[in-house]
Amino acid sequence: MKKMDSGVTAAIGFQAAGGSAGIKKGNVKDMALLYSIVPCVAAGTFTTNIVKAAPVKWDQHIVYDCEAAQAVVCNSGVANACTGEEGYRCCRETAKMAAEVLKIPEDSVLVASTGVIGQQIPMDKIxxxxxxLAPLLSNSREAASLAAQAIMTTDTRQKEVAVSVEIGGKTVTVGGMCKGSGMIHPNMCTMLSFLTTDADISKEMLQEALSEVVKDTYNMVSVDGDTSTNDTVLLLANGLAGNPVINKKDGDYQKFLEALYEVNTILAKKIAGDGEGATALFEVKITGAQSREQAAALAKSVITSNLTKAAIFGHDANWGRILCAMGYSGAKFDPEKVDLFFESAAxxxxxxxxxxxxxxxEEEATAILSEAEVTAIADLKQGKAEATAWGCDLTYDYVKINADYRS
Structure with a gap:
């Protein structure tokens, strides 16, 4: 597997564009367009929040009920959530316009939004x-970068990655971009992730792969314990790599799965490390568990503990908070067998x-906890299963950012 300096345009046949439509205050990028030159099979995972934004409902229909997808229109600044029938109508009007300018079917256009909840989308600007954006579509590195910038809200930096792998004698590429900084919690977050691949793979296997990967990547991220209304991960595969079609769980499927896992792990860590107000990426590894489910529950509990997150911000090795969070996770373990380590570049x-x-x-512990990436490793000594979760420290700036988010 080879990591590339690229994003959503790395795979053959994908183009992107990003720019300012005037949705946000000031001349800042707030709209992105993603396009494949040929129709794609599509897979998706979506928020578990009962309150689902209009674009989530629209995309679920396209992914689950329609034959193909070929474009994604995304805006930042307004979430189009809690907007009723008008919000859903805006999704349809957006898809209709994109279909018209791109000369593709309306039901092949996916729509995504992120930003303030409760405001109607400014359709004239969309x-x-x-x-x-349509005339600006390009497969260049710059185009991918502009699109990644345009989907940001409180993010401080764009989040992109791409990898390539050989499958069936052909080079297959998986690329992606995402956004996410606040309202982030396991079972998806205020995050949007758009993934592209030129792999030739069946829709069934594509969905299977995405669902399998998401549970160990995005669903293991937490910034603040809030699960958003807009969480969406979309994966488009156009088949232009020319590999033998992947339609069963064989060796080729495993290679594709590994590439997809690598892309989403990197993107998930980028989200966690860019949590609102964060100064450090906080990683929790549970090893020696009896099952993956046990390990995941424990890792998530620690990563969502506000007391632990505050201790990481203070570079304080307050290990009692970690053991306490493990204890109320609901997962059974023997606390008198646990070994705990802190690890970083120091x-x-x-x-x-x-x-x-x-x-x-304590001095050595403080030095380790003062790095930009910090890991806590808890060994249960009960088995061979493990899981990793990602979050960030809890800082003064998190409150400042969210206290005046709408202003």
Missing amino acids: IEGVKM GRLQIIENGVAVDYS
């Missing part, structure tokens, strides 16, 4: 935005052994 240090603190250096 329509003009689609018209503006080194690795054991903090507890068999549930009891060891004689460690």
Whole structure:
């Protein structure tokens, strides 16, 4: 597998564009368009929140009920959530305009929005935005970058990645871009992720692969415990790589799955590390578990603990908070067998052994916890299963950002 300096335009046949449609205040990028030169099979996963934004409902229809997808229109600034029938009508009008300018079927256009909940989408700006972006579509690196910038809200940096892998004697590429910084919690988050691949793969296997990967990537991310109304992951495959079609779980499927997992793991970590107000990516690894489910429950519980997140911000090795969060996770384990370590670029240090603190250096612990990426590793010593979750520290700036988000 080869990692590439690219994004959604890395795979053959995909083009993108990003620019300003005037949805946000100031001349900032707020609309993106993604397009495949040929129809694609599509897969998707969506928010588990009962309150679903209009674009989520529209995309579920396209992914689950329609034959193909070929374009995605995304705006930032307004979420088009809690907007009733008018909100859904806006999705249809957006798709209709994109279909007209791109000369593709209306039911092959996916729509996504992110931003403030409860406001009606400014359709005049969306329509003009689609018209503006269509002529700018390109497969260039710059086009991918502009699109990634245009979908950001409180994100401080764009999030992109691409990898290539050989399948059936052909080079298959998987690329992606995402956004997410706040309202992030397991079972999807205020995140949008758009993934592209030139793999030739059946719709059934594409959905199977995406669903399998999401549970160990995006669903293992938490910034603040809030599950959004707009969470959407879309995966488009146009088959232009020319590999033998992947229509069963064989070796080729496993290679594709590994590439997809790599892309989504990188993107998930980028979301966690760019949490609102964050100064550090906080990773929690549970090893020696009896099952993946046990390990995942424990890792998620630690990553969502506000007390633990605050301790990471303070570079404080307050290990009791970690053990406490594990204890209320609902997963059964023996706390008197747990070994706990902190690890970063500054080194690795054991903090507890068999549930009891060891004689460690507080200065060394502080140095390790002062890095931009910090990992806590808990070994249950009960089995061979493991799981990893990602989050960030909890800072003063998180409150500042969300206290005046609408202003």
